[in-house]
Every structure is written in C-alpha cells, then in structure tokens.
Amino acid sequence: MPNLDVLLIEDEDSLIKPLQFAFEKRGITLRVAKTGDEGVFAVRKHVPDLVLLDLVLPKMNGFEVLKEIRRDPSTAHIPVLILSNLAREGQMKRGMESGANGYIVKSNASIEAIVGTVLSMMGE
Amino acid sequence: MLKMMESLPLLATGILNILLGAYVIYENPKKALNLGLFFFALGASGWILSLWATINFPPALWVSKITFISPLVIVAFLAFFVYELEPKSFSRSLLAPVFILAAPSVFIILVLVNKVVTSVGIRNNHIINTYGSAYPFYGMLVLGYILGSLFYLLYKYHKAHGVDVLRLKYALLGLALMLIPSVITNLILPLVFKAQNFNTVGPISATFMVILMTYAIVRYHLLEIWVVVRMGVIFSLVFAAISFVYIVIVASVSQYTGLGYIYSLILSSLVITLTFEPLKQFIEKATDRIFFHKHYNFNNVIEELTSTIHTASLDLERLLKIFNEIVKSTFKVSEAEFAVLTSKDTFLASSDSKKDIELSPNNPLIEFLKMNEGFILNRDEIIHELERDRVRLKVVHIDLLPAAYEELVKLDFTLAIPISSDSQMIAIYFIGAKSSNDLFTTEDLRLLDHLTSEAGVLINNARLYGDLKKLDEAKSNFISVVSHQLRTPLSAVRWSTELLLDGTVDLKAQKEFLKDTYKNSLFVIERLDDMLTALDVEDKNLELKKEPCRLRPLIDEIVKENEFLVHSKKIDLTINLEPGSDTVECDTKKMKKMLEVLLNNAFWYVPESGGSVTLAGQKRVYGNEPFLEISVSDNGIGVSPDEQRYMFEKFFRGEAAKRMSPNGFGLGLFIVRAFARAHGGDAHFESAGRGKGAKFYFTVKREEEKKTHA
Numbered sequence: 001m002p003n004l005d006v007l008l009i010e011d012e013d014s015l016i017k018p019l020q021f022a023f024e025k026r027g028i029t030l031r032v033a034k035t036g037d038e039g040v041f042a043v044r045k046h047v048p049d050l051v052l053l054d055l056v057l058p059k060m061n062g063f064e065v066l067k068e069i070r071r072d073p074s075t076a077h078i079p080v081l082i083l084s085n086l087a088r089e090g091q092m093k094r095g096m097e098s099g100a101n102g103y104i105v106k107s108n109a110s111i112e113a114i115v116g117t118v119l120s121m122m123g124e
Numbered sequence: 125m126l127k128m129m130e131s132l133p134l135l136a137t138g139i140l141n142i143l144l145g146a147y148v149i150y151e152n153p154k155k156a157l158n159l160g161l162f163f164f165a166l167g168a169s170g171w172i173l174s175l176w177a178t179i180n181f182p183p184a185l186w187v188s189k190i191t192f193i194s195p196l197v198i199v200a201f202l203a204f205f206v207y208e209l210e211p212k213s214f215s216r217s218l219l220a221p222v223f224i225l226a227a228p229s230v231f232i233i234l235v236l237v238n239k240v241v242t243s244v245g246i247r248n249n250h251i252i253n254t255y256g257s258a259y260p261f262y263g264m265l266v267l268g269y270i271l272g273s274l275f276y277l278l279y280k281y282h283k284a285h286g287v288d289v290l291r292l293k294y295a296l297l298g299l300a301l302m303l304i305p306s307v308i309t310n311l312i313l314p315l316v317f318k319a320q321n322f323n324t325v326g327p328i329s330a331t332f333m334v335i336l337m338t339y340a341i342v343r344y345h346l347l348e349i350w351v352v353v354r355m356g357v358i359f360s361l362v363f364a365a366i367s368f369v370y371i372v373i374v375a376s377v378s379q380y381t382g383l384g385y386i387y388s389l390i391l392s393s394l395v396i397t398l399t400f401e402p403l404k405q406f407i408e409k410a411t412d413r414i415f416f417h418k419h420y421n422f423n424n425v426i427e428e429l430t431s432t433i434h435t436a437s438l439d440l441e442r443l444l445k446i447f448n449e450i451v452k453s454t455f456k457v458s459e460a461e462f463a464v465l466t467s468k469d470t471f472l473a474s475s476d477s478k479k480d481i482e483l484s485p486n487n488p489l490i491e492f493l494k495m496n497e498g499f500i501l502n503r504d505e506i507i508h509e510l511e512r513d514r515v516r517l518k519v520v521h522i523d524l525l526p527a528a529y530e531e532l533v534k535l536d537f538t539l540a541i542p543i544s545s546d547s548q549m550i551a552i553y554f555i556g557a558k559s560s561n562d563l564f565t566t567e568d569l570r571l572l573d574h575l576t577s578e579a580g581v582l583i584n585n586a587r588l589y590g591d592l593k594k595l596d597e598a599k600s601n602f603i604s605v606v607s608h609q610l611r612t613p614l615s616a617v618r619w620s621t622e623l624l625l626d627g628t629v630d631l632k633a634q635k636e637f638l639k640d641t642y643k644n645s646l647f648v649i650e651r652l653d654d655m656l657t658a659l660d661v662e663d664k665n666l667e668l669k670k671e672p673c674r675l676r677p678l679i680d681e682i683v684k685e686n687e688f689l690v691h692s693k694k695i696d697l698t699i700n701l702e703p704g705s706d707t708v709e710c711d712t713k714k715m716k717k718m719l720e721v722l723l724n725n726a727f728w729y730v731p732e733s734g735g736s737v738t739l740a741g742q743k744r745v746y747g748n749e750p751f752l753e754i755s756v757s758d759n760g761i762g763v764s765p766d767e768q769r770y771m772f773e774k775f776f777r778g779e780a781a782k783r784m785s786p787n788g789f790g791l792g793l794f795i796v797r798a799f800a801r802a803h804g805g806d807a808h809f810e811s812a813g814r815g816k817g818a819k820f821y822f823t824v825k826r827e828e829e830k831k832t833h834a
Contacts, residue, residue, distance in 0.1 A: 014616035014640040018623055021633060056608065058784055085611035088604060106615035111622050 004122060007031045007048040009039035009065060010083070011057050015106070019052075022111045026119070036060025040068045043075050050122060055084040055095065063098050070099040079121055083114065134176040137331045141169035144335065156221075160205035167197030168331060178244065178251050188244035188253060192235045192262070195310075196228035199269035206273040206280075206295065231265055234258045267307070274299055298335075304364050305329035313375060329364065361407045366396050422571055425454050429575060433582065440464075440586035441474055447579055451555065455568060459537065459556030464583060471552055481535065481554070488527035493542040494549055495521045500573070501540040503532050504563050539564060541572060543580040551583050602775055609651060609789060613644035654791045657717075658774055661798040668711040668802055670827070675706050675741060675754075678716045682723050689727045696736040705741040708752045709827045714799040721792035722756040722820050728785050729760035729818075743826070750826040751805055757819035763811040771809060772797045780814060796822055 006023065008030045010016050020030050031048065033039035036057040043051065051069065055062030062084065069075045081102040082095045095103050101121065104114060145165030148158045171194030177187045203224045234240055239258035244251065277299060281292040306329050370392045377388035429450050433443060448460045463471035463481050471490060473481035483490050493501065496519045506529045519525065532540055537554040544550060553576050558564070564572075620637035623629050629637065660666055679699055683690060690697060708715075719739075726737040737758045744753045761780040763771060770776040774794040781788060797807040804825030811818040 012612055012616065014644055015612070015619070017636060017640065018616070018619035021623055021629065022619070025628065060783075085608045085615060087607060087611065105611075107611040107618060111619040 004028050004050075005031065005046070005048040006050050006052060006118060007033065007039070007042055008052045008083075009033045009036065009042075009057065009062070010052070010054040011035060012054075018111055019114070022115050023118075026115060028118075034058075036062065036065045039065050043069055043078065044072070047075055048078060050118060051078055051080045052083050052118070053080055053100070055082060055086050055091075063094070066095075066098045066100060081118060081121065131176060131179055134172050134179070138169045138172035138176060140335075141165045141172065141331060145169070157205065157208045160201050160208050163201040164198055164205055167194045167201060170194035170197065172331075175251065179246070183244045183246050183251070185238075185241070185244055188241055188251075189235050192240050193232050195266050196231050196235070196262075199266050199273070200225050200228040202299070203269050203273045203276075206277050227265060228269070231258070231262055234262070270299075270303055270307070274303070301361070301364060302329050305367055308368060309371060313371065329367075358404070358408050358411050361411065362400075362404050365403055365407065366400070369396055369399070422567070425450070425571060426574060426578075429578060433578070440583065440590075441476075443582050443586065444474065444579070447575070447582070451572070451575065454571075455555070455564070456559050457538075457556050458559055459554070461537075461554045462551050462579070462583075463554065464551045465549065473554075479535065483531075483552075487531060488524050489531035489540060490549075490552075492519075492521060492524040492528035493540065493552065495519075495524070497544060497547065497549075498542065500542075500569060501528060501532055502564065502569075503529065503538045506532075539569075539572070541576050543576050543583065545580050545584045550580065550587070553579065598775065605775070605789070606651075606655070610648055613647045616644045617641050651789060654789060654795060657795050657798075658791050661774075661795065666798065666802045668714070670709050670711055672707055673710050673712045673715055675701060675708070675715070675719070678712070678719055679723070679739065682716070682720050686724065686727050693727070693730060693735050694733055695727060695730060696734075698736075698738040700738065701741040702743060705743050705752055708824060710803055710824050711799075714802070715824075718796045718799050718822055719754065721796050722754070722822070725792060725820070726756050726758035726760060729781060730758050731760065735759065744823065746823070749804075751823040752826050753821055753823045755819055755821045757817065759817040762814050762816040762818050763809070764814040768809075768811070772807065793820075796820075800824060 006028055008016065008019060010019070010032065011034050016030075016032055016034075020032070023030050030052075031042060031046075033042045037060045039051075039053070039057070040060065042048075053062050053065060057065070062082065066080055066082075069078060069080060079101045080099070081104065082100045083104050083106055084091075084095070085106045086092070086095075087105045087108070092103050092105075102117060104117065109117075142165065145162045148165070149162045152158050170190055174187050174190035174194060178184075178191065181187075204221055207220055207224060231240070234256075239256045240262045241253050241259070242256045243254040245254075246252065274296075277292060277296055281296060373392035373395060374388040377391060429447070432446055432450065444462045448462070451457065451460045459478065461473050461477050461479060461481065463473045463483060466472045469485045471481070471483040473479065485491075489501070493499065499519055506525065510526060510529065532538075535554060536556070538557045539553075539555040541553040541555070542549050542551075543553060553572075555564075555572070620641045624634060624637055657666075676699075683697065689695070723737070723739065727735075730737060735758065737756065740755050740757075742753050742755075744751045761778070761784060763778060764780070767776075767778045771778070772793050775790040776794075777788055777790040793807070800807045800822040803823075805823030807820070807822040809818055809820040
C-alpha cells in the first residue's frame with residue numbers, strides 16, 4: 001500500500017500514538033491534525049486519499065469539518081471515516097447523514113479492525 | 125273565628141310592610157328605586173291596616189276610602205319602581221314619573237268624592253262595600269297599571285345582562301306572587317262571582333312583592349340569596365296555589381250549591397290535603413326550571429373530573445384543557461382560563477388560550493389575591509359592594525380591591541379563583557360570565573372551589589414532574605457525556621495494550637504506551653472520584669479531615685503534573701503567597717483538588733502562546749471572620765456575561781471552554797465551590813467577558829487565628 005495519504009484529525013495524543021504506530025506497520029504514514037480547523041486546512045492543502053475524523057474536537061467539531069469537506073467541490077469526493085467515541089444511535093445517524101462513508105466507535109473496535117476498515121475502503 | 129283568623133295576619137303583615145319600607149329607605153334614602161319601593165310598601169301597609177281597622181272597629185267610610193286609595197298608591201309606585209329598575213331602556217326624564225303618578229292621583233280624588241265606594245258595612249264578619257259609578261274604571265286602572273308594569277318588566281328582562289337579570293327576576297317573581305292572589309280575590313271574585321269574602325288575601329299577597337324586592341335591594345351577598353329565595357318562592361307558590369284552590373272551592377260551593385260554610389271548608393281541606401304533595405313537587409320542579417337553572421349534580425361533576433383526569437396523561441396543558449371543558453359545560457360559561465405561575469414569577473395563560481394573559485407580581489389583582497388567601501374575586505359581587513360605597517367583604521387591603529376589580533374587568537372575566545399549594549399561589553383560574561348571564565351561586569362557588577383545589581394538585585404534580593423531567597434530562601445528558609469522556613482514555617488503553625500484546629512494538633514505544641496507559645487509567649479514576657464527590661456534595665455528605673496544610677508543596681506538585689502544558693504553551697506562571705498565608709488548617713486532599721481545578725483550568729484556557737497565570741494567597745477578614753483567600757487569574761478565554769451565572773453549576777461548561785477543550789466534565793468549579801463552602805468559605809469569580817481573562821477565587825476559614833483570639 002505505498003503512497004496512501006491518510007489524514008487523521010484527532011486531538012488526543014494517547015490515541016494518535018497507537019494509531020500512527022499501527023498504520024506505520026502497514027507502511028502508511030498518517031498525517032495528523034489536532035484541531036478541527038487545522039484538519040480543514042490540511043485537507044485543502046493536500047487532498048488526502050482518506051480522512052479519519054474524530055467528532056469532538058477543539059475549535060471546530062467533526063460535524064463542521066465534514067460539512068466543510070463536502071461543501072468544497074475539490075474535497076467533496078474524499079472518503080471520510082468517522083472515528084469517535086460518541087456512541088449513541090442519534091449521534092451515529094447524524095454522522096452518517098452529514099456525509100461520512102463509515103462510522104467506528106473507537107472503544108468498540110480493535111486497532112487492527114480500524115486499519116482493516118481503512119484498507120478495505122481504499123480498495124486494498 | 126274568621127275575624128280572628130284574618131285579623132292577626134293582617135295586622136302583622138301591615139306592620140311588616142312598614143318595617144320593610146323603612147329598612148329600604150334606611151339603606152339608601154337618595155335612590156329613586158328605594159323611594160319607589162318605600163311608597164309601594166307604605167301603600168300595601170295602608171291597604172292592609174285599613175282592612176284590619178274596618179274589620180275590628182265599627183266600619184267607617186273614611187277608613188274604607190284608605191283601603192281603596194292604597195292599591196292606587198301601590199300600582200303607581202309599582203310602575204315607578206319598575207321604571208326605575210335597571211337597566212334603563214329610555215333616556216331619563218322627569219316626565220315619566222309625573223305621568224306615572226298622575227292618573228292614580230285623579231282616581232284618588234274620585235275615591236274621596238265617593239265615586240268609587242259609596243258605603244261600607246260588615247256582614248257575616250265580611251266587609252261589604254257598595255261601589256260607585258267609577259268603580260269599574262278604578263278596577264281597570266289598577267289592572268292596567270299592573271299589566272303595564274308586568275310587560276315593561278318582561279321587556280327589560282329580555283334586554284338585561286348580568287346582575288340586572290337577577291334584580292329583574294326578583295321583581296318579576298314578586299309581581300307574579302302579588303298579582304295572582306290579589307287579582308283573583310280583589311278583582312275576579314268581586315266582579316265575576318260577586319264574592320267579597322276574600323278581599324283580605326290580596327293585600328297580604330302584596331307583601332310577597334315587598335319582601336322579595338326588599339331582599340333584592342338590600343341583599344349584600346348576592347350569592348347566598350338564591351337558596352333562601354328558592355325556598356321562599358316555592359313556599360309562596362304553594363301557599364298561593366292552596367289559597368287559590370281554597371278560594372275557588374269555598375266560593376263556588378257556597379255560591380252555587382248553597383252548602384254551608386263549614387262543608388265547603390271541609391271539602392276544600394280534603395282537596396288540598398290530597399293534592400298538597402304532588403303540587404309541591406310540581407312547583408319545586410317548575411321553579412327550578414324557570415328561575416334556578418341547576419343543570420349539574422355536585423358529586424357527578426367531581427366524579428367526572430377525577431375519572432377523566434386520572435386517565436389522562438401528566439401533560440399539564442392537556443389536563444388543564446380537559447378541566448376547562450368540564451367547567452365550561454358544567455357552568456355554561458364560554459371562557460375559562462388558567463394563568464399559571466412561571467419561573468419569572470408572572471402568571472401566564474397557556475399559549476393557545478384566546479386571551480393574552482401575563483400578569484406581573486405587582487399587578488393589583490395578583491397582590492390582592494396573594495394577601496387574601498382563598499378569596500374568590502367575583503366581579504358581580506364586587507361591583508355591588510363598590511356601588512354601595514360600603515364594602516362588607518371580609519378582606520385585607522381593601523384599598524387594592526377597586527384596582528383588582530379593574531384588572532378583572534380589563535381581562536373580561538367574572539371570577540378569579542386563586543389556587544395555592546403550600547401557601548404559595550401557583551395559579552389563578554379565570555372564569556367568564558355564564559352564557560345565561562346568571563350569577564354564580566354559592567353552590568357554584570363551592571363546586572368551583574372544590575374543582576380548583578383538584579386543579580391545584582394537578583398543577584403541582586405537573587410542576588414536580590417537570591422538575592423531575594429536567595433532572596432526568598440532565599442525568600441522561602450526563603451519562604451520555606460521561607460515557608464519551610470515559611471511552612476516550614479507555615480506547616487509548618485498549619489500543620495501546622493491543623499493540624503491546626502484539627509483540628511488534630520496540631522498547632522505546634513500549635514505554636511510551638505503558639506511560640499513556642497508566643496516565644489514562646489515572647484519568648478515569650479521577651473522573652470517577654469527581655462524580656462521586658459531586659454525589660456527596662448533592663447529598664451534603666462531605667467530610668473534612670482537617671490538618672495543618674502547607675500550600676506551596678501542593679502547588680508545586682500540581683505545576684509539575686502539568687509541566688508539559690505549561691512548557692508547551694510557554695505559560696508565564698507567578699505564585700504569590702502573602703507571608704502567613706502559606707499554612708492553613710484544612711483537608712489537604714480537598715485543598716489540592718481546589719488548587720488543581722483552578723490552576724488546570726487556567727493552564728487549559730490561556731492562549732497557545734503568551735499565556736499568563738497568577739496564583740495569589742492572601743489573609744482576609746470578612747464580617748469579623750478571618751479567611752484565607754486564594755485567587756487564580758489568567759488571560760484566557762474569560763466568561764461571557766450570559767454564562768456567568770451558571771459557572772458553578774454542575775456539568776455546566778462554557779461554549780468557549782467546550783471548543784477549546786471538548787473533553788471536560790463540567791464538575792471542577794462545582795466541586796471547588798462545594799469544598800470551599802465545606803471549609804466555611806465560598807467561591808466566586810470575575811471576568812470582563814469572553815476572551816478577556818478571568819480571576820477565580822476561593823476562601824477557607826482560618827480556624828487557628830480565631831482560637832488565638834479567643
């Protein structure tokens with residue numbers, strides 16, 4: 001899986017580290033943005049192949065980030081996988097309705113499963 | 125015997141009429157209505173007493189002339205009285221009373237010059253008059269006046285509203301009670317049957333009119349009178365009917381069969397005995413139907429209400445709507461509205477009500493009702509009281525009554541019934557006029573009082589339920605937030621350990637993951653502690669383990685724990701403990717928590733670069749008590765004015781704080797304040813607004829100094 005550009009928008013260091021490590025093992029280097037607005041900026045600067053998006057973020061929340069991505073024609077097509085600990089039905093529904101391509105509740109998924117989902121979404 | 129039988133009641137009713145007339149004049153001598161009734165009563169008394177005098181003393185023509193003049197006075201002043209009775213249909217002129225009084229005056233002269241009655245005598249204990257040429261005209265005039273008054277009264281009744289309806293009802297009732305017997309005994313019997321035996325019944329029946337009218341005029345409690353009047357009316361009608369039967373039987377039997385007086389008496393007594401009970405029942409029913417619209421049964425209404433309401437939901441709006449429908453259909457009123465106490469202390473009607481009701485606490489209506497607990501404001505009753513310039517209601521702050529009345533009129537309701545719970549007025553029930561314009565009776569008010577107290581329970585329950593629902597929502601929200609906040613460190617723990625177990629992680633990374641796992645488990649434990657502390661605060665279950673405690677080492681510890689944040693944000697941290705403020709008697713763990721919350725918040729919410737945080741400790745005296753005051757000021761996000769009052773509420777987090785750091789519990793400041801209060805102090809803060817920094821304080825009481833003073 002060479003040269004896959006995956007952007008992780010996540011504010012929690014202790015989550016970023018294991019994710020980076022697990023993706024690194026498969027040869028994917030994660031780009032990381034730690035706030036919502038940084039995330040939008042990173043997406044616009046270089047269109048990634050996939051976005052891993054947390055919802056509860058400083059400065060601009062995940063829903064707003066997703067809206068921005070879908071609004072801009074140059075980024076609207078990017079697959080977005082929500083990676084959040086908001087685990088209520090309504091929250092998940094809202095995430096999918098905002099235009100996400102998948103929704104994973106962090107604590108309910110193993111790190112391998114997350115990597116697996118990303119790879120399958122990228123057609124690998 | 126007959127002489128005695130007729131003589132005593134005559135004397136009694138004659139005097140009664142004078143007394144009643146005098147009482148009406150005493151009530152208000154200036155009112156034309158009262159004046160009219162006074163003369164009416166005087167006429168009736170003249171009629172009765174002259175008859176009494178004729179029977180008891182040797183018959184004299186001048187006494188008998190009074191007997192004939194009196195009915196003229198009666199009918200003239202009856203017409204005048206009816207004319208004066210509200211509502212006025214014509215513009216007032218002095219001409220009408222003059223005209224009303226003129227015609228009888230002419231006939232009074234005719235009586236005096238012996239054109240109506242020429243002589244008087246007593247035969248078989250009965251007064252026998254010899255009539256003059258003008259007698260038929262005299263009779264027609266009297267009858268004409270009576271009928272004229274009756275029709276005018278009916279016409280007015282047709283047009284009347286509200287209290288006037290009641291007044292006119294009394295007048296009609298009295299007139300009918302007077303007319304039936306007197307027309308029979310004093311016009312029909314003498315003219316058609318040539319029977320003069322019963323001419324004393326007429327004057328006595330005029331007393332009905334006087335009694336009822338006196339009642340109608342001088343009643344001060346419009347509501348009580350219905351019950352009394354109803355019984356009086358039924359009694360009077362029964363009496364009139366019996367008299368009628370008695371008269372007809374005795375007259376016709378003695379006239380046409382030649383049977384002796386005693387036989388006709390026995391016959392009529394027999395008929396009366398047999399027909400008495402069914403007659404009474406018929407009259408009762410007819411009276412209720414015509415005069416007293418009583419459509420409901422007290423217990424049925426209450427039963428209907430309770431069964432309907434208990435099957436309905438706890439939705440207050442719906443319940444009150446159902447309640448209104450029951451009241452509207454029971455009392456035949458077009459409008460009924462609840463105004464319920466709001467959190468802003470105003471009384472507000474439901475949004476879909478026809479009228480826009482919002483009453484502030486200083487509204488005179490509200491003030492008056494609050495001061496007179498349980499008093500029902502009744503528009504009809506109060507207008508009556510105010511009209512008389514003499515309020516007999518037992519209320520306090522009577523000076524507020526006119527203004528309260530005005531408010532009721534402005535809202536266009538008839539009744540305002542306060543509803544209280546735990547001696548707090550929680551709602552007012554407004555009820556409009558009955559569609560029949562009838563007044564609310566005591567029975568109505570008693571039932572309404574009962575019903576509204578049920579409504580009070582409903583409103584109270586719904587309020588409690590509403591509070592409970594809010595609490596429940598807060599709880600759900602809390603669980604949802606907690607779930608998210610705990611899932612995050614647990615996800616980190618899960619993923620890190622998965623990688624560690626995988627065995628592919630190098631030594632340096634292993635250490636990193638283990639450190640994070642450890643940190644995250646501590647985080648979870650701390651959050652759980654916070655939650656339990658919040659519960660303890662709620663249950664007022666905080667225990668203090670007081671010991672001498674040095675602040676500086678605690679502060680250093682906290683700063684060290686946040687070293688990364690302080691360094692990465694390049695925070696300019698100043699710690700300034702006034703001499704002597706470093707040591708204090710307190711619960712060390714709780715002191716550390718308070719310092720931790722304020723410092724952590726400041727570290728978090730200062731800008732990414734150029735943040736500055738100052739911790740100061742000072743000795744203070746508030747109200748002669750020595751305190752230690754700790755303040756932490758920063759140049760961070762500040763607090764917007766609309767959020768300031770919620771800052772110490774549990775689970776509350778400012779919008780700016782949420783954006784800056786989404787993973788907070790909103791328990792920190794709540795705990796700080798609770799801990800400070802447990803130490804005899806308090807917590808507060810200052811902020812010039814959003815983005816303008818903040819200064820948070822907490823105080824704890826300095827016990828040791830107090831001891832040395834003592």
